[in-house]
Amino acid sequence: MASLERANGLLTCGALAEAAAMFAVLHRQQPEDPDVLHGLGLVALHEGRLAEAREHVAYAAELAPKNAHYLCTLGDIERLRGDLAGAEAFLLRALDLQPESADALNNLGMVFLSAEKFVEAAQLFQLALKYRPALTMAWYNRGVALKELNQLDQAIASYREAITRQPDFVQAHVNLAIALLLDGQLEEGFEEYEWRLKPPLAASRRVSAPDWDGNIVPGGSLVVCAEQGAGDLIQFARYLPFIARQGMRTIVQCRPEMEALMQTVEGVASTYRPDEDLPVHNAQVMMASLPRLFQTRIDKIPTNIPYLRPPFAQVQRWKERMAELGDTIKVGLRWAGNPANSDDSRRSCPLSLFAGIAGTGNMTLVSLQNEPPDAAEMDLAQRLGLVDCSADLKDFTDTAALLANLDLVISVDTAVLHLAGALGRPTWALLRYSPHWPWLLERDDSVWYPGMQLFRQPRPGDWKTVIDHLVDTLLEVMHISRDDGLATGKKDV
Numbered sequence: 001m002a003s004l005e006r007a008n009g010l011l012t013c014g015a016l017a018e019a020a021a022m023f024a025v026l027h028r029q030q031p032e033d034p035d036v037l038h039g040l041g042l043v044a045l046h047e048g049r050l051a052e053a054r055e056h057v058a059y060a061a062e063l064a065p066k067n068a069h070y071l072c073t074l075g076d077i078e079r080l081r082g083d084l085a086g087a088e089a090f091l092l093r094a095l096d097l098q099p100e101s102a103d104a105l106n107n108l109g110m111v112f113l114s115a116e117k118f119v120e121a122a123q124l125f126q127l128a129l130k131y132r133p134a135l136t137m138a139w140y141n142r143g144v145a146l147k148e149l150n151q152l153d154q155a156i157a158s159y160r161e162a163i164t165r166q167p168d169f170v171q172a173h174v175n176l177a178i179a180l181l182l183d184g185q186l187e188e189g190f191e192e193y194e195w196r197l198k199p200p201l202a203a204s205r206r207v208s209a210p211d212w213d214g215n216i217v218p219g220g221s222l223v224v225c226a227e228q229g230a231g232d233l234i235q236f237a238r239y240l241p242f243i244a245r246q247g248m249r250t251i252v253q254c255r256p257e258m259e260a261l262m263q264t265v266e267g268v269a270s271t272y273r274p275d276e277d278l279p280v281h282n283a284q285v286m287m288a289s290l291p292r293l294f295q296t297r298i299d300k301i302p303t304n305i306p307y308l309r310p311p312f313a314q315v316q317r318w319k320e321r322m323a324e325l326g327d328t329i330k331v332g333l334r335w336a337g338n339p340a341n342s343d344d345s346r347r348s349c350p351l352s353l354f355a356g357i358a359g360t361g362n363m364t365l366v367s368l369q370n371e372p373p374d375a376a377e378m379d380l381a382q383r384l385g386l387v388d389c390s391a392d393l394k395d396f397t398d399t400a401a402l403l404a405n406l407d408l409v410i411s412v413d414t415a416v417l418h419l420a421g422a423l424g425r426p427t428w429a430l431l432r433y434s435p436h437w438p439w440l441l442e443r444d445d446s447v448w449y450p451g452m453q454l455f456r457q458p459r460p461g462d463w464k465t466v467i468d469h470l471v472d473t474l475l476e477v478m479h480i481s482r483d484d485g486l487a488t489g490k491k492d493v
Helices: 004-012 016-029 034-046 050-063 068-081 084-097 102-114 118-131 136-148 152-165 170-182 186-197 230-245 256-262 287-293 312-323 351-357 375-384 396-403 415-422 463-477
Strands: 221-225 249-253 268-272 283-286 329-334 363-367 408-412 427-431 453-456
Touching: 004 016, 004 034, 016 034, 034 050, 034 068, 050 068, 068 084, 068 102, 084 102, 102 118, 102 136, 118 136, 136 152, 136 170, 152 170, 170 186, 186 287, 221 287, 230 249, 230 256, 230 268, 230 287, 230 415, 256 268, 256 396, 283 287, 312 396, 329 415, 351 363, 351 375, 351 463, 396 415, 408 415, 415 427, 427 463, 453 463
Parallel strands: 221 249, 221 283, 249 268, 329 363, 329 408, 408 427, 427 453
Antiparallel strands: none
């Protein structure tokens, strides 16, 4: 027999189909029971049907306007729908009714996380834990907020607490890994990072051979599978030559635009695309698992740079094109990443902040964007004398060949930054306040790419200060000729 208690129990244990069926029976019997409506809304929420979830829970809240729990759920739904103002309004109403509601405080903290109000979010999670110390999600969310504030010791402690309470909390393990890596604790960080390969985070992958354990199979073939972004593939490609030198044939899976570039890495026998059949092989490994297998530490990062070598013919073509721009210092500029990236708004900066270098006579700015400047940027691009090369940047070997002919590369945290580093080009990195983990904290150099100089935001979102510093530094060194140091890295900038 259907009962509200049994339906809620099924929902709690994750039996969504059974819970949905039982709530449906109860709804036919009691169409205006707010608890049943709320249950239907929770099922829809867990299954990602947000509009339906909102309809059910909003009706429940209309029938029982003093129920803080319904308002709390509504706030979470609105956050997931992207209506942060609406979410905050519902959660504040819930807290007016029940000021010590740990769930409402946690959900409001998540709204502030989405709004990048990390200090306020951390405070709300701490308050939620005051009222319910066992709330695992509040420990996890507190870790997220503190990591964004670069308070890594506390963030790591929060993630560990969440994992203690829920040992199989995959996302907490992965975020702990990222915090450890950002803190320079690479060995433990890469061990924890293996949790990214577990459900629900792991994408399905074709497995036709054992996962590689790091032991060389003489004469054998190893498939190395790309994952995540192009920057990670470029960063970890440094390990491939060592595998090949020990006697294994290395086959790299990658997207079409990366194939030609990966084939320039020493020891890469061949490449294949994700939609192609797996080549014959003895073992396979995910690219981002290589640092763990090589027992990488801060003082044991391979610096076999350059380990990418763009084709000579392409390098020569770009050399001729750069020569056509005159005898000036060629500075490549990448100010924005792929807008499809969820973090792009935080890692990208407006071109307008570089207006201070307009009119510098002995420098030519070369755009490293894959698209021409948009209409809003066109006037400034012309004043900067920005050379648009986007039409000729068809894949990563084109970009690599162009970078090989530049005196300096300036880039926000995109694959171009890793590409310039892997090529050994003089590079200045523009980093957000809480950066991607390879850049660590409180350093102006890179442990992964020696010679790279890091320019960091002094506070979240403050691109103006960091770019003002970079522009001042650039103008200071512009009087140095190419032979005197800008291209060779002899000048300490």
